[in-house]
Amino acid sequence: MSEIDSLKAQLESLQADALNAFAAAENLNALQQLRVQYLGKKGALTEVLKGVGKLPPADRPVIGQHVNATKSALAAGLDACETTLAEKEKIARIEAERIDVSLPGRTKGKGALHPVQNGLDEISTIFSQMGFVVAEGPEIEDEFHNFDALNIPPEHPARAMHDTFFVKEMGNGEKSEPMLLRTHTSPVQIRTMKRFLAEGGEPPLAVVAPGRVYRCDYDVTHSPMFHQVEVFKVDRDVSMAHLKGVLKHFLSTYFEKDVAIRLRPHYFPFTEPSAEVDIGCVFCAGKGCRICKGSGWIEVLGSGMIHPNVLQSVGIDSEEFSGFAFGLGVERLVMLKQGIPDLRLFFENDVRFLSRMGVNK
Amino acid sequence: MKIPFSWLKEHVALTATPMQIADDLVRLGHEVEAVEMPRAAVVGVRVGLIASKQPHPDADKLSLLKVDVGDAEALDIVCGASNMDEGDKIPVATLGTVLPNGLKIKKGKIRGETSCGMCCSETELGLAEDSAGLLILPADAPVGAEVGDYLELEEAVFDLSITPNRGDCMNVRGIARDLAADAGLPLNDLDLHAVALDASLADAVVTVSAEQDCPVYMARRIQGITVADSPAWMQAKLIQAGQRPVNGVVDVLNTIMLDLGQPMHAFDADTLSGSITVSSAQGGEPFSALDGRELTLNAGDLLVSDNASVIALAGIMGSEPTGVRETTTNIVLESAFFRPARISETRRVYAMVSEASMRFERGVDPAMVAVAMQRATNMIIDLFGGSASAVTVCGDAGNVNADASGASRKVNASVSRIETRLGIEIPVAVDDVLVRMGFALQRNGDALTVSVPSFRHDVSIPEDISEEYARVIGFDKIPELLPPLATTAPARQDRSVHDAVGAGFLQVINYAFISASEQRLFVPQDDLDIALENPISDAMSVMRRSVWPGLLNTARYNMNRQQSGVSLVEQGRVYLKNQKAENSHDEINVIAWLMSGDVEQDDWFGNARQADFFDLKGAVNAWLTLRGLTGRFIADDSMQGLQAGQSAKILVGRAEAGRIGRVDGDIASSLDIDTPVFVAEINLDALTTGKQAKFVPLPEFPGVERDLVFLFERTVSSEAILNAVKSAAGKMLTDARIFDRYDGKGVPDGFVSLGIRFALQDGKRTLTQEDSDTASQAIIAAMDKRFGAMLRA
């Protein structure tokens, strides 16, 4: 066998061995070792090439072509196996990294707004969107703002019905004006109108005043502290029809359904005429159930046309302007909306209640 | 106030059903708390005649009865009572009847014997609280008749809640007047037959010196009566109306008060000495009230006195010694009009409520003073004998509620104005209803003049007239209209508590009042507390000056209920006297947090972890960052109720805005909380609004980061270290922070190893190794100089 034929035969067998070895490689690492073994500087192919120098110069190009062809074949074989192996390894890795996506994610503690806060937010937002401006006032009030300015003079029977908490003498020495915990948010009506006029304002004035109020009454259905929202509007020609329109819009928006409203004549010193407002029972759709005591109606708030004495007490001409006002109990509305049976739950602050009934916004 | 339907019908021939009447009352402004139906409640209970009575073969205390209820066959009834005999008539609840207590009568066997009904007691019929044995009916009761019909049980009793402005409706006739006017029915005339006077009797001698508070006072003597129990029909009437019978004279007066609204009083004439005076108290007079209280009266109280002592606190209560008893034979009757505000004030001062004072303080009908006197006299003489003197009259009822000329009060109004403000038209026909209610109306074009009847103290301005129209027309006739709505920019909502909730805290709301000892947990004793005059209890007696006591209570409540950890937030006000201005106070808006116990639960990815100072500090810092603010936490060992070494004040800008720290261990354990408790509080009113960031170009050239580790003495604060790093590293420093803290093996006692990572950047060029070397050298030198800190790596 001539030198050249012997070399050709060597190259062919090397190629066959190598391709077999590549195909048998179990992983990319093994394949890499085979690459070095066959194609590296000290690899099998280089070894074969050492024989080329012994060939006559005329034969060298011929064998050169064979060498290159072998090299390409090996490289192609390597690449193909590498692709296959990489694919296999990826699949294996993905399997190995498989997780149980149904396990819970990592979280911070679950926060929630108190249901009363959420109610206050919802109520204020509805009135804000109707153009009512939010106002606040002090919780420790004087008798003038809590009673007198609201047409409740000292001897008035309604004053006794308020179960007022009085504050111990705050001044030093001589007797100072008695202070009390406000029994309703209505004094904010007085303070807001006075401030508005003092700043040179003129009606229209539309205000929503949320806040805490206090009554000296503590049993299953009474809490000594609760939340009210006072709503009022003063303008020319404000009518009782407007009061009913605003009540209907508010109550329907709050309860997220078209609720029927019913006004019953009532008595409040600061409004004339005055009305208690009922809504069609949200539990039985007015058919009569245990909660509405079979009447189909549930009392939700007190309302009326602002008494002229109240407008006059802040310096608004009651001939020219009129207004409506109403005050609603936040806890009561939240209880009705969320089906909460007991007022006391709000202030017990049991986290199981709060995290279930509260809202995270 | 309870009004039996039959009593209403004495004044007006109502034809509507009780439920319709209830609806009418509501529409007219009288709240109906309940409609009781005593007769309907016992339908199915019939008069039965005991035809035979045998002992039960298997039970000593039971009897076997055959009871005739008018049907073809007598009923077999097993009965446990013992007070009945053959021939007695008794109420029998027949099969299917549901008794007032909810018991449904079914056919059954009792100890093997069939029973087809039940014999009833008063209690079982809802007629009495308790009773002994069966109700034995009179012998002439018709067998088979409905017992409710036979006993003439009330068809309906209306339980009304009368609003304080409607004193005229605190009696049957007032309610009847409203209903009659509304239904277009006539109100029956009152029986006003004259009293036969006994001319031989001396009149009562009365002097009224307090004419302002007592514009009308009438008195008369009735001599020679025998006080017996009032007749059964009157007692039944009183009981149905919710009143307890007392004695004959008192029952007559109460019946008239319930009927006409005029409270009256009777004195035992033989206990009085000399004449009667109505005057204002000088102050200091002793008074033995009928309810057993011994009072010392205040100046201005309106008194009725004889020559010896105070015999009544006018309009509120008589004196104990002068009251009418069973032995009384001679009486002085009083009927008067007292000024409402006077009665209201005195009643409040002594916390004394009587049926009389409730009516006087709302205003009685001055026209009824004489009528009531006449009726009471006739009734007493009819029932208990005796003879009456003439009436002594002081003052003139016609002047009460009248103008200066003595005419009734007039209100001038504009019909169109009333229409505009109600939002409805007023049909002229409605005027008739007001006329039937006692008003006199005159229309002259748009002008309306209304004369107000003497009993309507609540009507004096046009708005009162508008209310009368509105309730007569019906509030339901008023349309629902949206007023023109202003477009105002809504104020930005306060997100304080919302942001804390978003960070995982649960919002709680506690009462604003706490106990005096809770107040002292975190606030030193001074004179700025605001206490309540009339607290519900000692536990709710002082306005809080910190939200923490409430949060601690909430933590205790929940951790005692198997919560392993709590993260709470509360927003609200704290209250204290203002030191600078006399008689003024501050209400400060605060937000407060509490963390205790597990902040992380045992979980598939990790173990439970208890809250520490840095959990809460991180939360407070993140909360401040959301409002564009930065807080500085300055260690402060002097804060009451917080553990020294784990507490700090929080500075925002220059203002001291809050506090944070670990609750003193003794306080926590006194509340049975055995995990460390961390609290923070920020004064929302002290915070400025953070500014929105202005744009700064992002750096173009890469920066470098280096770590240095030093050994510091433990007492050195990381804030001081980082401040020193910042001033040493020069302008290129963009960040410096503690990235590692170690005080374990290899670190000497009293020392701590801190790793400082700092970053440099320059807007104009890429930084080199030399730049970071220079900064490192400066920092190392500064640490050595300032703190004597040694470089470890």
Ligand SMILES: [Zn+2]
């Ligand atoms: Zn219902």
